[in-house]
Amino acid sequence: MAQTKYVITISRQFASMGRSIAQELARQLGVEFYDRDIxxxxASRMGLPVSTISDNEESAGNLYYKRIYPLGTGFKSMQDEIFMVQRNIIRDxxxxxxxxxxxxxxxxVLSDYDNLLNVHVFAPYEDRFRNCVERLEMDEKTARRMIDKVDRSREAYHKEYGGGDAYVNCHFMVNSSVFGIEGSATLLAGIARQKFHL
Structure with a gap:
């Protein structure tokens, strides 16, 4: 009997360790993990530097990125085109x-996908601040600035392209400060096994 094909999406607050949880979850379930690969x-499909994609992809709400892209693209901005290319990659x-x-x-992007589990990873501010300083080795001023900047960028990006807040399509939310990286991944692996009959 063929195993069910499924996708788990993970949205996250900055420094909530969502990416690390996703990596550990992928290891526990024996599936691929995609983040920067997208x-x-x-960048490869568009013939652009990776830095250009990174600078544009989470800048919704920034008027600089609302400029008109070269005529004939059918998109109102470079950011729109990048989103559509990434959308196609995600669906592929x-x-x-x-x-x-x-x-x-x-x-x-995958809201019409049959076997989907949408997870949102969050943590209290002070725990995320501690992760920035201790795990990501930022100074305190940079840590506070990055938490504010990246959270605002991600929220604006999801409102622009995801139809609302990052948890609007969420099936399950996990506080990573309670369960830690491995514990959160183990918890989510159990939920995935139950939901997808693995």
Whole structure:
């Protein structure tokens, strides 16, 4: 009997360790994990540097990125085009095999997908601040600035392209400060096994 093909999407607050949880979850379930790979694939398809994709992909609400892109693209901005390319890549990955996809409004992009589990990872501010300083080795001023900046960018991006807040399509939310990276991944692996009959 063929195993069910499924996709788990993970949205996350900055420094909630959502990416690390996704990696550990992928290891526990024995499936592929995609995050920066999507940026690299988009850059390759568009013939642009990876840095250009990174700078544009989470800048919704920034008027600078609302400028008109070269005529004839059919998109109102470079950001719109990048989103559409990443959308196609995400759908291609989901069609290929079971996987875990981090960010990039994958929850909304795959809303019509049959076997989907949308997870949102969060943590209290002070725990995320501690992760920035201790795990990501930022100074305190940079840590506070990055939490504010990245959270606002991700929220604006999801409102622009995902139809609302990052948890609007969420099936399950996990506080990573309670369960830790491995514990959160183990908890989610159990939910996935139950939901997808693995």
């Amino acid at each position: 940026v690299e694939a988009a 990955l989901a069609a290929r095999d079971s996987c875990i996809i981090v960010g990039r409004c994958a929850d909304a």
